Amino acid sequence: MSLTTLRDRVRAATTEKPAPDATMDALAAIPQQSAPDQLHTSAQAEGDDVADLVLNWLEQYGGDFTKALPSHIDVKAFLSAVRAALPGLVRCTPASLRQALLTCARFGLIPDGRHAVIKREGKTAVFVPMAQGYVELMYRSGRVGSVHVGMIHESDEWSYEPSAPAPLDFTHKPRVELSKTDRGPAILAYAFCWMTSGARSQVIVLSREDAEAIRDEYSSAYQRAKESGANDSFWHTDFDKMWAKSALRRLHKVVPMSAELVALLKADEAGDAGQAQIVHAPASEVPLQEDAEVAHAFAEASQDPQDARTRPLLRKRSQPRRTTRLQRRKASRR
Known part of the structure; x- marks a missing residue:
């Protein structure tokens, strides 16, 4: 069995x-x-x-x-x-x-x-x-002083004027004294950060329509869950959190990113696409990484004998031949 x-x-x-x-x-x-x-x-x-x-x-x-x-x-x-x-x-x-x-x-x-x-x-x-994980790595970079991610609801007071100088270009006053019902549904997600130098990044603002377009175009996990009828992806179960996370992820285009944060983005994208989440793979180790991914796929496959007959054998990669010092001397005499 x-x-x-x-x-x-x-x-x-x-x-x-x-x-x-x-x-x-x-x-x-x-x-x-x-x-x-x-x-x-x-x-x-x-x-x-x-x-x-x-x-x-x-x-x-x-x-x-x-x-x-x-x-x-x-x-x-x-x-x-x-x-x-x-x-x-x-x-x-x-x-x-x-x-x-x-x-x-x-x-x-x-x-x-x-x-x-x-x-x-x-x-x-x-x-x-998740969004807080991205924020954590932004702080670790040493360049970011504070990160702000939020949702604007229908009854909130806010203004957005991209042509105005920071910080007058964007303001948000949430109506926290109101109940969730009275505040109304979320209409915008935003993200920005203040750098340790005192400069402020561009404000990223995403509407619900923007978030749905990102979901439909880039989220393979959402498409798989939708096609299977499971509807259990985070876009299905936690749309607002993914909405806010999408705004935060777009900061990488306007904020200096550390190598660790870039790696996190790649791991996140690989997981969403159903690919192996390999962290820190130098270029010299690419062949080993490819072999590891193939071996991993075989190890994860069913153990049924019928499946085993269809699996191709792993082949050892040929390595460049190394010449000895004696061989190089003989070649130089010719």
Whole structure:
């Protein structure tokens, strides 16, 4: 029987080696057989047991997470934030979950729903940076003094005059004394930042129509969710947050960006497109990266023998031949 779910593979991995009594008790509490359609439901009901079980498995890679995380974030604090999301990720493959969490750790972001999220796409775990994660990396660049991201509602007082000098070109006075209903729906999202030099960036303003155009043109995750009928992408479930995040992302065109922030943009785009989220891949390692992506795809594939017959074999890349000192002397005498 193939092991196609995170819970099944972790159970198999942990039963092959001596495990703490608590882990063994958790394994014993989980039903030995669950139909694929029932797995997610049963996992939610057994949330604590499943979360502890998977967390036990992730702690085996504690050294990798410690190396990836910046010094100011403790690995235990990182994994404790991960635990809350684990019951919803039990259908993900172990390799994709570990890769998504390592990518999140390399950027020094905690997957707490505010800075970043680990989302399930089919059987693949995907790292998704949120608006606050982008803000965090902007501050780390050392060039940005403050970042402002907001939503203008129908009843708010605001003005936007791009030709006027900053800061008179844009003002927003939210009617916080009103209820959410009285404030009305959001009509604009905006983002800007003040630099440490005292200069202010251009104000990015996006209407709902602008956000929908960005979603329709650039979000592969939205298109996949729409075509499948699941309607579970962040554009479906958290439109306003994605709207504000889109305004924030557009700041990269008008604000000096650090290499880390550029890498975050690329990882975000790769995850949305359903591609491997490879972080820090120098040009000299491109061939190795390509081989790694192919190997990763094979490892994530089904373990059924029928699938195995259709997989092409990996071929070793030919390396340039190195000439010895003796060969070079002989060649120079000719």
